[in-house]
Amino acid sequence: MSDSTRIPQPPHRTKRTQPLPWERPKPVEEEAQAQARLRAIMEHPSYVEADRDVAFLHTDAHRGLRLQLDYEKAEQALQAHGITRTIVVFGSTRLREPQTARSEFEQARHQAAEQPHDAAVARALRLAERRMALSRYYQIGFELGQxxxxxxxxxxxxxxxxxxxxxxxxNRGAFEAGAETLGLNISLPREQYPNPYLTPGLCFQFHYFALRKLHFMQRAAAIVALPGGFGTLDELFGALTLIQTRKSAPIPIVLIGESYWRGVFNVDFLLEAGSIDEEDARLFWFAEDAREAWEGICTWHARNGSPLEGSATESPQGQ
Structure with missing residues (x-):
């Protein structure tokens, strides 16, 4: 048995009794310009550690790394929260709460009465009236989330x-039901704010639209589109193309408000023109309220052998 007194005491993890030579800068007594030269060296971007050098990470050469990070940050958080499937809801940022829409309409009507010959005021009144009519879809979105x-x-x-x-x-409907709810924001040239009904830790800001789209599709068990504009159309037709080509597995796609969506695009014209096949026109269906949409999604999955209440350990798209 060795003598335990010969075994040295373990040293401190970071501290030393005697400092190492490089722990002190070169004395000015030895070199008058030492401090100025050290500042120039240490303040240069090359001296910043690579993972803390934002300018370095944003060079063209490291776009691949940024793409990976854009994906991984959200992916790790979703896994940590146990999110395996999502109901993705798209819709216009311009949909108003019914009460807000009514108030805006009353203001526009009052202004139109004061300026009956102003074309811009008349147009504002027409838009306010239309937005008031569309505000019912805000309520439908809320009820669906709930x-x-x-x-x-x-x-x-x-x-x-x-x-x-x-x-x-x-998001608000899910929030008021006491459930976790997710949001995928995108960084834009003009400042934006997430809505206040998202779960802290489950709202992500993406740099790349492509990675945001990937996360929309990766866990999607269904897509619901409320009336919307360019952004909603972009996501909707992207999803339809992925499913049409079977790049992604089929999932329910529900368009809320048949009259709105038939006004936006004419699927019958596409069929008659031969631009799509009949089976492509059956990749989605219309619904008029939240219950019809939700029950339709559940029915679709039951028929597909993928009931939503079943266990899910992988993303539906297998990506």
């Missing part, structure tokens, strides 16, 4: 783009 949240299906959550309008409505 139904999904109240269902308490393990691993399933409402996901939106994280903005106002239709997205806010769905």
């Amino acid at each position: 139904m999904i949240g109240a269902a308490r299906i393990p691993g399933l959550a409402v996901m939106t783009g994280g903005g106002p309008g239709g997205m806010e409505a769905a």
